[in-house]
Amino acid sequence: MGIFLLLFIIISCFTRISANPSALSFYDKKVLRNDSDSIKKASNDYGNIVHEIPSAVLFPSSVKEISGLIRSSNERSPPFTVAARGRGHSVRGQAMARGGVVVDMTALSKTRRRITVSRKGTYADVGAEQLWIDVLRATLKRGLAPVSWTDYLYLSVGGTLSNAGISGQSFQRGPQINNVLELDVITGKGEFMTCSRERKPELFFAVLGGLGQFGIITRARIILQKAPTRVKWVRLIYSDFSIFSRDQEHLISSNSPNYVEGFLITDENITNDWRSSFSSPSRQSDIAALLKKQGILYSIELVKYYDNRTASTIDKDFETLLKELNYNPEFIFSADTSLFDFLHRVGDLDSPTAPLDSHPWLNLFIPKSRISDFNAGVLATLLPKLNESSPILIFYPLNRNKWDDRMSAVIPEEDVFYTLGVLHSSPPNAYQIYDEFNSQILGFCKRAGIKVKQYLPNYKSQGEWIQHFGSKWPTFRQRKATFDPKFILSPGQRIFNSA
Template sequence: MPNILILSSILSLLITAYPNALPTDITNGIRTDPDAIRAASNDYGNLVHQVPSAVLYPSSINDIVELIKASCCNYSTPFTIAARGRGHSVRGQAMAGGGVVVEMAALSRNGGGIRVSWSRSLGYYADVGGEEMWADVLRVGLEHGLAPVSWTDYLYLTVGGTLSNAGISGQSFRHGPQISNVLELDVVTGKGELITCSRNMNSELFFGALGGLGQFGIITRARIVLDKAPARARWARLIYSNFSEFTRDQERLILTNASNYVEGFLITNERTTKQWRSSFSSPSHQSDVASLWKKHRLLYSIELVKYYDNLTASTIDKEFGVILEELNFIPGFIFRRDVPLVDFLNRAGNLDDGREELEAHPWLNLFIPKSRIHDFYDGVLENMIPKLRKTPGLFIFYPLNTKKWDSRMSAVTPDEDVFYNLGLLHSGRPNESDVFELFNNQVLGFCEKAGIKVKQYLPYHKSREDWIKHFGSKWSIFQQRKMEFDPKMILSPGQRIFN
């Protein structure tokens, strides 16, 4: 149960600080019941548990404004505040132990917070509430024949949540991360100010909030770039046994821009071959991949997609064939599908069915400079991963173009033209998490010893020194923006950067 004295103090502050201006709805929207507290004390990672004193279910953006004002204007004891989207952080980043968690989903109107528009200067765009899910952005956009150009692999995440990190997937090599495709934001800062910002208006807040890990404000609206939506996706999985050919082909694909999506995967043990038993391929294909894995003990896969519509349907076979001719996958190990765009983008489905409460997800996501990927292969992929006996989950490995990222934004990448995203998406029972945590620390330790300057994506660091190292040359401006927009360090305490 939450500390009732702390809760009473918070409620007292809310009422005392703004006796006339504080809406009644904000107190009506604050919950302290066990169900609300329990939900706000956990996340997808199932590793960190921090109990808030209260949870706000806002009925309007103004409720968030007033909540933050009540904290930042209390000169003696400000309380911390964290925005929670769909709870898909894995290290407690959306928690506020002893503070107040804002359940952004309470604002959602099932896509009603998404408005599609067009202007001569901007083209097509969508104004989207920060609480809305990308699955709904896709659905509403397609009603107009439009869609965003950059995605995450899982669509049941909130717009505000992914933009606070970066938002990456196999489209990012071509269009950049989701933060590179935003025209405007509304942000409630740590001062309780609702500010509209863009590249040319209140730009420090705009660039700070994009990839800013929630440190400068809560994103309540984003103006997202839209483009004409393709109708279908020609989709292939290719198998490799040679790491150099696997990476060389991925780099060729992202540099030619001939495809729309490129992601690489590691096939690390026989269990991971089971993913091939799907509508994508037959059980015999799974058997073929499993047999090949037994021979090599580590395989690689490239997923490759090219979009098309009715106007290009007559040429897609030839165009896709030209792309494949340049690649060096194992002959015969190519598996193909042709699906509607929605089926491809929503290939992961909706996993929020309660099963995550039974699992722990001690993930590690790294950006690795291209110049060191073979050193990383020697130390980690070849010598460490085969020794990991537990069910590994999903391991992702694919390249991205730095030129598609805006260096003025808070998100950090290695200082090279091309870098690789490695996602060690472990999954197992909570009592197994220590095994994966040890493995992750060994990977980080190897990189440190070998001088491989990796950057964590969805970062988790335990000390101020590690955060300073993480941001590197951006630390100074990151700290300045914190003092400007959240001087009392109220927001996103779960990130452990300033709190």
């Protein structure tokens, strides 16, 4: 798109939103901007696939300014849409607002760092714009830490709580949304409300996993526990899927490990990049040789926390645990590290030197009862046909009883279900081939009657959303009518808006 055309679109869009100057007159140019840099950033996300141009970007210095913006929208006919943006790690434009206003939540952190640990250390009050990496650093200073994480820590608190927030701890501690005591929320009416399980519970349960549809989270009260000081970290290799999945299910049925995740190894490039701290180059070549013979390998990543009190028994405890498993005994890799280094293992993907790739990701929840069918139809059949560079493939089970069904997040209706993350990376002009691969996975599941649910969902019609939410749809729709009746919030999800 030429620069003059881009500027024309920006100016014309902003003219629409400010047709009634008094509606937004309390914002100065430092707070509400439509300069090309601000618009360009708000028109892109980590996925680098969808690009929607807003009319303006709000850089709030206070929560009141966000509330005022949404109230102004409610006074307009028609109202303009509003989308909250944290770190911008959506992959399909979910945090965009074509022709509306994007709220850059990170601006709130520039006034003050909003992380406060309670006197007794049982919780932390955290601004929704804060990154989990900063929450970790702040709480560790008190010898404390949240109990549930995502694999990547450079995400905003409000962003993960609007989805669910899962990682290898979730089988035991539940997703991040299950470890929240209280929220401050600005609804789609512009009302500021504090809510919890006891106080305004309908809003509380709606917002957690609610994809930004009912309100913008501005503060969350996060459960803390005493932080372990060290982590015993092991990776195991499997060549048989049924044994691999059976061992994972065994691990999440016990309280022995603190973290369980699985991975699929599909090409030698992955083995070469397979956490050098765990294996020497010679062992990587051995894995590559086994991979060439088998076609696909599986790994389990297993962690137990410990501290000075349990340091003398951690090795024996781990040895007992490993005796219960049926991994390939020739390939076991271990590390001993701090809790911070373990949780920070992915690092920061948003460095200025990071390549501007596209990320056509697909994340699924798969019912355990159909996991063998899924393996036969997708992992064993479709994956080998992906001739391009293989994606990162994360695959591990979760326990349904660690989720609160009153929340908006949707999961399969089985006691155990698997999560699959197909994390493609491609040049910006070549993502379509990976989209087609994702479509083949979804197409197979539909034909086979495997009732998968998308995590971080991406649908193009309300009919698909209705099917996604299933029995939760009437409640979801009613909550929208209650808290955002004019369909102002989060148009990029395309649930109630054709963004």
